[in-house]
Amino acid sequence: MTHPATGLDDVVHQRVRLGILTIAHEARRVEFGFLRTTLDLTVGNLSQHLTVLEKAGLINIEKGYEGRRGRTWIHLTPAGKKALRDEISRLKELIRQVEETQEGDQT
Amino acid sequence: MTDESALSADIARQVFSTTEHLTRRVRQAQRGTWFPLVLLGLVVVAAAPFYRLGRQVVTCDPALGARGGVEIIYKGTCVQVVGWPAGVYWISAFVLAYAAIAAFYVHRARTRGVGARILPYVGAGVAVGLVFGVLSGWAQQLNLQGMSPTGPVAVGLVPLISISLALFVLARVERSWAVLTFAVGYLVVTLLVCGIGARGLGLHIDLNLTPTWSFLPALAVTGGVLLLGGAGFALAERRNA
Numbered sequence A: 001m002t003h004p005a006t007g008l009d010d011v012v013h014q015r016v017r018l019g020i021l022t023i024a025h026e027a028r029r030v031e032f033g034f035l036r037t038t039l040d041l042t043v044g045n046l047s048q049h050l051t052v053l054e055k056a057g058l059i060n061i062e063k064g065y066e067g068r069r070g071r072t073w074i075h076l077t078p079a080g081k082k083a084l085r086d087e088i089s090r091l092k093e094l095i096r097q098v099e100e101t102q103e104g105d106q107t
Numbered sequence B: 001m002t003d004e005s006a007l008s009a010d011i012a013r014q015v016f017s018t019t020e021h022l023t024r025r026v027r028q029a030q031r032g033t034w035f036p037l038v039l040l041g042l043v044v045v046a047a048a049p050f051y052r053l054g055r056q057v058v059t060c061d062p063a064l065g066a067r068g069g070v071e072i073i074y075k076g077t078c079v080q081v082v083g084w085p086a087g088v089y090w091i092s093a094f095v096l097a098y099a100a101i102a103a104f105y106v107h108r109a110r111t112r113g114v115g116a117r118i119l120p121y122v123g124a125g126v127a128v129g130l131v132f133g134v135l136s137g138w139a140q141q142l143n144l145q146g147m148s149p150t151g152p153v154a155v156g157l158v159p160l161i162s163i164s165l166a167l168f169v170l171a172r173v174e175r176s177w178a179v180l181t182f183a184v185g186y187l188v189v190t191l192l193v194c195g196i197g198a199r200g201l202g203l204h205i206d207l208n209l210t211p212t213w214s215f216l217p218a219l220a221v222t223g224g225v226l227l228l229g230g231a232g233f234a235l236a237e238r239r240n241a
Helices: A015-026 A032-039 A043-055 A078-106 B003-030 B034-045 B048-053 B084-112 B119-138 B152-157 B159-173 B177-194 B216-240
Strands: A059-066 A069-076 B055-057 B070-074 B077-081
Touching: A015 A032, A015 A043, A015 A059, A015 A069, A015 A078, A015 B003, A032 A043, A032 A069, A032 B003, A043 A059, A069 A078, A078 B003, B003 B084, B034 B084, B034 B159, B034 B216, B048 B055, B048 B084, B048 B216, B084 B119, B084 B159, B119 B152, B119 B159, B152 B177, B159 B177, B159 B216, B177 B216
Parallel strands: none
Antiparallel strands: A059 A069, B055 B077, B070 B077
């Protein structure tokens, strides 16, 4: 869903979800535990955000085992990469527009 | 301008600041530059016996030239230089070293929970290492000895350059200016050691070594720079942890 005034995608724009996409974009893949500690979230809260992103087709969640330990890895999908790129461009555009307006008001 | 749009711009700036902070944290967790530097430093130092293996004191006539290898004639001693022992060493050492580096990064990704795109570095390291290893070991057979501006013996040291070329890929992979700076510095050192470029710019360290050991300063300097660099990056990583 897109915000009517800013054009920002609500799925991506939410602070935590944007953080998840940013981290997943930087890393080839990222583990659930790293996301949880880096974003300072509870297991339940992070799981909810991951579910939203997965349903939107922006991430893939891969569950497996390393030895006896269960591990969950998150990958960014091509749609996720595009959504993040679009979000960043829209934010930059928003800042640019406001700065131009501020300069116009001063002159 | 409405208050709402100014507020949106402030939020956007905060979002950028947060994403930059997260990006820095991921990059810090991904970096492990010290390991390839230390390992390759050891690989360079360990090459010494193989260079020595390819150098034999022979009786020769300078007018007739060498048979089966290049000759160094120094203070009356005539040394025949054969490249293949060092060539075989470099090829095997590079394959094993870059495999170990890949394993290190995979292990680190598992323990830290954040992956790194290390394949381009490992691929570049092996590919350039193999090419330069073959050049150093079989330059005579490939008729490439005349291509070195500082003489055919310097060709034997070109695998050192391959390490610095691959470091540029590592700098890109780790998105690190520090690694890029180190790669540039190390490339300059290896070029000077190999004496490529203007002849007078080469590092001519006169340690009164016999021609059978004349490669030693080159390996000590380049291996030492890698080991010191590795120690520096390890300390920096520890401080940032």
